[in-house]
Amino acid sequence: MSAVASPEPAVRAKKKLLRRRRPDRSQALRRIVQCLFAALNVWIGVEFYLFVRHYETGGTSLYVPRPPGVEGWLPIASLMNLKYWLETGEVPAIHPAGMFLLVAFLAISWLLRKSFCSWLCPIGALSEALWRAGRSIFGRNFRLPRWLDFPLRSVKYVLLGLFLYAIGTMSAPAIRAFMESPYGLIADVKMLNFFRYLSVTAAVTLGVLAVASVLLQNFWCRYLCPYGALLGLLSRFSPAYVRREPHLCIDCAKCAQACPSWLPVDQLVSVRSEECIGCMACVAACPAEGALYLSLPRRRRLPAWALAAGIAAIFFAVVSYARWAGYWRTDLPSQVYFELIPRAHEFSHP
Numbered sequence: 389m390s391a392v393a394s395p396e397p398a399v400r401a402k403k404k405l406l407r408r409r410r411p412d413r414s415q416a417l418r419r420i421v422q423c424l425f426a427a428l429n430v431w432i433g434v435e436f437y438l439f440v441r442h443y444e445t446g447g448t449s450l451y452v453p454r455p456p457g458v459e460g461w462l463p464i465a466s467l468m469n470l471k472y473w474l475e476t477g478e479v480p481a482i483h484p485a486g487m488f489l490l491v492a493f494l495a496i497s498w499l500l501r502k503s504f505c506s507w508l509c510p511i512g513a514l515s516e517a518l519w520r521a522g523r524s525i526f527g528r529n530f531r532l533p534r535w536l537d538f539p540l541r542s543v544k545y546v547l548l549g550l551f552l553y554a555i556g557t558m559s560a561p562a563i564r565a566f567m568e569s570p571y572g573l574i575a576d577v578k579m580l581n582f583f584r585y586l587s588v589t590a591a592v593t594l595g596v597l598a599v600a601s602v603l604l605q606n607f608w609c610r611y612l613c614p615y616g617a618l619l620g621l622l623s624r625f626s627p628a629y630v631r632r633e634p635h636l637c638i639d640c641a642k643c644a645q646a647c648p649s650w651l652p653v654d655q656l657v658s659v660r661s662e663e664c665i666g667c668m669a670c671v672a673a674c675p676a677e678g679a680l681y682l683s684l685p686r687r688r689r690l691p692a693w694a695l696a697a698g699i700a701a702i703f704f705a706v707v708s709y710a711r712w713a714g715y716w717r718t719d720l721p722s723q724v725y726f727e728l729i730p731r732a733h734e735f736s737h738p
């Protein structure tokens with residue numbers, strides 16, 4: 389132990405800090421993007437609520453068209469639709485927008501690490517707000533011991549495996565039948581009603597998750613989110629990664645302290661972990677000029693604005709294609725919604 393530890397002070401003493409020339413603005417930019425995307429989701433939520441109320445009240449309340457973006461909150465249906473599309477070559481008619489959004493988020497995670505989680509996901513943004521609140525209250529966030537952290541981290545992969553197995557064993561006709569069942573047609577309404585009429589069990593579960601998220605950084609994302617698990621696995625093949633230049637690094641470990649995914653950034657040359665969410669908090673915390681950066685192959689630097697632009701470009705390209713090709717909307721006659729939405733509580737998972 390001492391044989392490994394002893395050379396460090398000598399190495400540290402030799403290195404001179406070359407201070408950063410310009411302040412890092414990546415975290416301010418990330419917060420703006422997070423807020424914009426959260427606002428977009430709130431807007432979609434309000435529109436969808438008004439849409440549902442219109443049909444619940446028999447058409448007496450204000451009519452607002454159904455926002456297709458609400459399907460982004462149907463990750464399992466989106467995954468089923470993706471399988472259907474890949475297997476049949478036919479774009480599904482029910483909830484296609486969710487599938488295109490999933491494709492956009494998969495592409496972002498493949499090309500730009502798991503940046504969807506730290507730049508776009510509203511749950512990720514809420515998680516971050518909660519652990520920051522916890523840090524203000526307690527002066528720190530807590531960490532689970534390694535023996536507990538490691539097995540808990542595998543829970544999200546187990547959940548992902550279960551979903552992939554269930555969807556993988558469904559045939560294309562079975563997926564189509566599911567989507568065209570009353571439950572499938574209004575899966576988005578069922579999801580909204582889940583939050584509108586929270587059961588005691590669901591409320592207690594959400595409360596426990598909220599408390600855990602205040603105490604531990606990104607509790608939901610780190611241990612439980614199967615969506616993040618899928619994106620993380622894809623991000624292993626990403627050309628973008630955080631890179632440390634050991635000759636410029638002064639071994640201050642500020643990057644590792646800033647990392648919400650608890651990665652030992654100060655001990656790595658390239659960070660390729662599936663837990664890296666591409667937040668650039670480590671880069672922002674580094675005081676040494678050029679020591680730490682988001683890198684593309686051949687050490688080409690990817691500044692925060694380019695990362696944000698890349699995320700936006702992929703997102704808008706996929707959404708624009710789906711709209712242009714006429715695949716964006718689920719076109720159901722109003723009569724279907726008049727019949728199904730007021731009776732939504734009658735339909736359970738087939």
Ligand code: SF4
Nearest residue numbers: 647664665667668670
């Ligand atoms: S390594 Fe850097 S970019 Fe990756 S999660 Fe940690 S702080 Fe964020």
Ligand code: SF4
Nearest residue numbers: 637638640641643674
């Ligand atoms: S923050 Fe990390 S990369 Fe930057 S100088 Fe300190 S240890 Fe090195």
